[in-house]
Amino acid sequence: xxxxxxxxxxxxxTAAAVIRDGVLLSNIISSQKVHESYGGVVPELASRAHQQxxxxxxxxxxxxxxxxxxxxxxxxxxxxPGLMGSLLVGTSFAKGLSSALNIPMIDVNHLHAHxxxxxxxxxxxxxxxxxxxxxxxxxxxxxxQIILVKSYKDMEIIGQTIDDAxxxxxxxxxxxxxxxxxxxxxxxxxxxxxxATKFKFNKPHIPGYDYSFSGLKxxxxxxxxxxxKKDTDFIEKNKVDLCASLQKTIIDVxxxxxxxxxxxxxxxxxxxxxxxxxxxxxxAAFEDHAKRFGWKIHIPxxxxxxxxxxxxxxxxxxxxxxxxxxxxxxxxxxxxxx
Ligand code: KG4
Numbered sequence: 001x002x003x004x005x006x007x008x009x010x011x012x013x014t015a016a017a018v019i020r021d022g023v024l025l026s027n028i029i030s031s032q033k034v035h036e037s038y039g040g041v042v043p044e045l046a047s048r049a050h051q052q053x054x055x056x057x058x059x060x061x062x063x064x065x066x067x068x069x070x071x072x073x074x075x076x077x078x079x080x081p082g083l084m085g086s087l088l089v090g091t092s093f094a095k096g097l098s099s100a101l102n103i104p105m106i107d108v109n110h111l112h113a114h115x116x117x118x119x120x121x122x123x124x125x126x127x128x129x130x131x132x133x134x135x136x137x138x139x140x141x142x143x144x145q146i147i148l149v150k151s152y153k154d155m156e157i158i159g160q161t162i163d164d165a166x167x168x169x170x171x172x173x174x175x176x177x178x179x180x181x182x183x184x185x186x187x188x189x190x191x192x193x194x195x196a197t198k199f200k201f202n203k204p205h206i207p208g209y210d211y212s213f214s215g216l217k218x219x220x221x222x223x224x225x226x227x228x229k230k231d232t233d234f235i236e237k238n239k240v241d242l243c244a245s246l247q248k249t250i251i252d253v254x255x256x257x258x259x260x261x262x263x264x265x266x267x268x269x270x271x272x273x274x275x276x277x278x279x280x281x282x283x284a285a286f287e288d289h290a291k292r293f294g295w296k297i298h299i300p301x302x303x304x305x306x307x308x309x310x311x312x313x314x315x316x317x318x319x320x321x322x323x324x325x326x327x328x329x330x331x332x333x334x335x336x337x338x
Pocket of ligand 1 (some may be wrong): 011139140141142166167168170171182188274275276277278279280305306307
């Protein structure tokens with residue numbers, strides 16, 4: 001029996017999960033509320049909150065799983081990328097617990113884990129996992145990438161943003177409309193009532209599979225600036241249409257490159273991961289592509305799209321099977337290395 005405790009502390013969620021023989025037993029997340037009034041994550045506050053939350057969160061994950069500490073086989077933790085102070089809390093905790101229990105420690109790349117979230121099983125007979133090779137669109141607040149996944153440890157980034165991430169485009173445009181933070185979910189909600197054809201924004205034309213969202217952001221900003229000169233209530237009057245048009249443009253941009261990659265590489269198995277995959281319009285676009293192009297799509301349940309420890313434990317489980325352990329002197333990395 002292989003029982004892995006996963007720990008995630010890369011940004012503003014303190015999370016712990018237990019996976020036994022590939023099946024998820026518990027998945028606990030404590031989302032930090034302290035950042036809301038700042039309109040973004042404050043790194044110093046995030047590390048302090050992780051420090052406060054990590055013991056209770058791990059405790060709860062073990063209790064919910066019905067697993068005792070001494071039944072753990074290994075501890076998997078997020079080594080990066082992320083905020084250094086936040087990562088240090090999870091890494092130090094993993095070191096302490098694994099040395100106290102004398103069990104291996106497994107370092108996990110947070111971005112790999114987002115992709116491997118598709119392999120989390122809540123029930124041992126679930127066989128819906130993707131087949132290799134598949135494409136994964138990873139879209140979050142910090143990343144927009146198309147990844148060619150050849151195995152759990154062989155992933156190639158074939159396209160990525162050259163400036164802003166898709167989540168940032170949602171958040172920054174929402175901010176200029178005064179919608180609150182994070183803006184993505186708010187835009188998603190308002191877009192449902194709006195007309196997506198009302199406004200047109202710049203779309204990039206980039207060869208290959210890379211993305212760019214800075215032109216869209218500028219064109220959104222210019223439209224608001226011009227219209228507000230004529231009518232100071234412009235945003236309020238057009239909020240839902242602005243959200244619907246913005247969301248449609250972001251999704252069109254994301255799907256266009258993904259479609260190109262799937263066609264060129266002749267891959268029909270396509271997955272989506274990361275915080276923005278919670279977007280209802282993006283989910284609908286995936287369903288539509290499944291119908292139109294015969295894609296076999298993989299959309300994770302909402303709980304596995306944003307930061308969580310189930311995906312860390314899942315990746316840890318794969319690495320455990322390969323006996324791919326991490327030395328005690330390992331330090332976190334804040335920047336992307338894939
Ligand atoms: O993966 P994630 O939780 O962490 C970061 O990378 O930060 O992604 C967060 C991002 C934010 O930009 C948020 O606005 C966006 O995901 N997001 C959404 C939705 N839910 C979260 N964007 C659009 N529609 C949503 N429903």
